[in-house]
Amino acid sequence: MTAEILDFRDAVASYDPVLGLEVHVELNTHSKMFCGCSTEFGAEPNTQTCPVCLGLPGSLPVVNGAAVESAIRIGLALGCEIAPWCRFARKNYFYPDMTKDFQTSQYDEPIAFNGSVTIEVDGVDYVIEIERAHMEEDAGKLLHVGGATGRIQGAEYSLIDYNRAGVPLIEIVTKPIRGTGANAPEVAKAYVSFLRDMLRSLGVSDVRMEQGSLRCDANVSLMPKGETELGTRTETKNVNSLRSIERALRYEIRRQAAVLRSGGRVHQETRHWHEDGGYTSPGRSKVQAEDYRYFPEPDLVPIAPSREWVEQLRATLPEMPAVRNKRLQAEWGFTDREFGDVIAGSALDLIEATVAAGASAAAARKWWLSELARRANEADLELTELNITPAQVAAVQKLVDAGTINDKLARQVIDGVLAGEGDPEDVVASRNLAVVSDSGALEAAVDKAIAADPDAAQKVRDGKVQAAGALIGSVMREMRGQADAAAVRALLLARLS
Ligand SMILES: [Zn+2]
Numbered sequence: 001m002t003a004e005i006l007d008f009r010d011a012v013a014s015y016d017p018v019l020g021l022e023v024h025v026e027l028n029t030h031s032k033m034f035c036g037c038s039t040e041f042g043a044e045p046n047t048q049t050c051p052v053c054l055g056l057p058g059s060l061p062v063v064n065g066a067a068v069e070s071a072i073r074i075g076l077a078l079g080c081e082i083a084p085w086c087r088f089a090r091k092n093y094f095y096p097d098m099t100k101d102f103q104t105s106q107y108d109e110p111i112a113f114n115g116s117v118t119i120e121v122d123g124v125d126y127v128i129e130i131e132r133a134h135m136e137e138d139a140g141k142l143l144h145v146g147g148a149t150g151r152i153q154g155a156e157y158s159l160i161d162y163n164r165a166g167v168p169l170i171e172i173v174t175k176p177i178r179g180t181g182a183n184a185p186e187v188a189k190a191y192v193s194f195l196r197d198m199l200r201s202l203g204v205s206d207v208r209m210e211q212g213s214l215r216c217d218a219n220v221s222l223m224p225k226g227e228t229e230l231g232t233r234t235e236t237k238n239v240n241s242l243r244s245i246e247r248a249l250r251y252e253i254r255r256q257a258a259v260l261r262s263g264g265r266v267h268q269e270t271r272h273w274h275e276d277g278g279y280t281s282p283g284r285s286k287v288q289a290e291d292y293r294y295f296p297e298p299d300l301v302p303i304a305p306s307r308e309w310v311e312q313l314r315a316t317l318p319e320m321p322a323v324r325n326k327r328l329q330a331e332w333g334f335t336d337r338e339f340g341d342v343i344a345g346s347a348l349d350l351i352e353a354t355v356a357a358g359a360s361a362a363a364a365r366k367w368w369l370s371e372l373a374r375r376a377n378e379a380d381l382e383l384t385e386l387n388i389t390p391a392q393v394a395a396v397q398k399l400v401d402a403g404t405i406n407d408k409l410a411r412q413v414i415d416g417v418l419a420g421e422g423d424p425e426d427v428v429a430s431r432n433l434a435v436v437s438d439s440g441a442l443e444a445a446v447d448k449a450i451a452a453d454p455d456a457a458q459k460v461r462d463g464k465v466q467a468a469g470a471l472i473g474s475v476m477r478e479m480r481g482q483a484d485a486a487a488v489r490a491l492l493l494a495r496l497s
Pocket of ligand 1: 032035036037048049050051052053054166
């Protein structure tokens, strides 16, 4: 199933990747794009439908004003021009998951166009030019039943859920992104990550990739070094995590390079990303825009946002991520590298909230990027999906600062919080995790450790303080970790002086 691939370094030494990214964002409006049906995620299949979103004869769509408002705000945040007048268009195609057999979209008259954003990868700024951001409706969802993979191949039958049909989408399309070289996969990932943060700060979408409210189609083609004519591109569909975007592009660059190196031709086609196997496989041949027979939607009036309205919306834009990043890095006193790790780890919001809950920035960074990042990685979850809140992380640190627990016990407290045993204070109480401050118990443990290892004790008496390490270790074991190592050390040295 997997194709021949070239080593990545070899591939980018011979070819320049050119990227194109299409990101679909599901808006978080309460109702759908052209009807009043609810958009809430996770409802019983086919309970959020009506004649309009089922495309029944005679039904007439009406544009959702809140969705238009979100579209304009997104366009402005992307630095786009906002069309003074634009229309919807019908994109004709057989969609099993869209009963109308056309998608109401925008074609040559998008609501927002000609924008640009700047992202940073490894200290280098990349300007990503935005071709357009247009409004459209989502399709329903197909569920293929009976096969091993959940894909249509091998399935016995398919079910269709139309709850998602008609949910407002914004499609954001970049112009070809050149000059990223070996960084192409990271640039694509950083761009989508940037969009996710931006859309979240705009409050227009849940931007949950795992639920499909942010989806990325990643186009890439290769140009032999030194040439300027674009190669044939492939489009890898619906890559549903940031990590997958990077991996899928890395794979496609290696695969295309192998095809070209062997004198072959890259086919223009859509491809599917297989997360488990880490490879792409061919989908359908890419349809040309002409094949969709676009024409202006006759059932909807054009949209003509007044300049006053656009300016009012511009005034509602929040601080943009790049500006916010600079501010937070300065406030927290992080080095570029430390802050880069925070961004790469998608921990910015969590750390900000943890700091707001009373923790120092350094402590917040430590917990989220080490212990909690490790747990998230093990469970294959995003940090935000862990069963612990920023306030709880701040509470753990507060307990450490107060000397109630040490770092080692804090990890057990985190275990308890993640296991749903309540707030950190509750876990300390229920698991009896507080550092033992009973000096009698501590002294007894120290005496026991000295008696058990007289050689080490003698060395410490002779001034070889580093020999105390073994004794501190056995005291900590005796205390089941529930002692303050600094206090143990002080007590030991006092005993052996
Ligand atoms: Zn409806």
